[in-house]
Amino acid sequence: MVSIPTGIDARGLLxxxxxxxxxxxxxxxxxxxxxxxxxxxxxxxxRPISVVYLHAVCSDDFMVxxxxxxxxxxxxxxxxxxxxxxxxxxxxxxxxxGSVKLDMSVVREYTAAVRTATDDFLLNATEAELSRLVxxxxxxxxxxxxxxxxxxxxxxxxxxxxxxxxxxxxGLKGLPF
Numbered sequence: 001m002v003s004i005p006t007g008i009d010a011r012g013l014l015x016x017x018x019x020x021x022x023x024x025x026x027x028x029x030x031x032x033x034x035x036x037x038x039x040x041x042x043x044x045x046x047r048p049i050s051v052v053y054l055h056a057v058c059s060d061d062f063m064v065x066x067x068x069x070x071x072x073x074x075x076x077x078x079x080x081x082x083x084x085x086x087x088x089x090x091x092x093x094x095x096x097x098g099s100v101k102l103d104m105s106v107v108r109e110y111t112a113a114v115r116t117a118t119d120d121f122l123l124n125a126t127e128a129e130l131s132r133l134v135x136x137x138x139x140x141x142x143x144x145x146x147x148x149x150x151x152x153x154x155x156x157x158x159x160x161x162x163x164x165x166x167x168x169x170x171g172l173k174g175l176p177f
Contacts, residue, residue: 025159
C-alpha cells in the first residue's frame with residue numbers, strides 16, 4: 001500500500017493514485033493466459049480482456065502524452081501500433097467483438113512503457129504544466145491536474161472492474177485479493 005504523507009502536492013497524490021491503480025490492474029491481469037485474455041463468446045456485448053486492457057492503457061497514453069504533455073502518444077511515436085498489430089484502441093467501440101487477438105506479452109511491454117511515461121510526467125510536471133487548461137470532453141476546460149485526477153485514474157479503475165467481471169464469467173478469480 002502507498003503511504004500518502006500529509007500536505008502532499010498534486011503530483012504526489014496523482015503518482016500515488018496511479019501506482020495503486022496500475023498495481024491493481026496488473027495484479028488482476030497477471031494470471032490471464034494468452035487464451036483467456038483473447039476469449040470472446042458469441043452473444044457477448046463486451047470485448048475480450050486483452051482488448052479492454054489495451055484500450056485502458058491506450059487511453060492512459062492519450063491522456064498523459066497527448067492531452068497533458070501536448071505531445072505524441074507512445075502508441076504512434078514508439079511504433080507500438082505496428083508491434084501490437086492493432087488498430088487505435090482508444091475508441092474501442094469501432095473494434096468488432098471477437099475480431100482481434102492480441103499478443104499479451106507485447107501488450108504488457110507497452111503497458112510498462114506507458115506506466116513509466118505516466119510516472120515520469122507526474123514526477124516532473126511543473127506547476128505551469130499541471131495548471132494548463134485542457135478540454136474536459138464536456139464543452140468546458142479544466143486544469144491538467146483536474147483532468148488527470150478526474151479521468152486518468154477513474155477510467156483505468158473502471159476497466160479493471162470490467163476485466164475482473166470477465167474473469168469471473170470465465171470461472172477465474174477476478175481481483176487479486
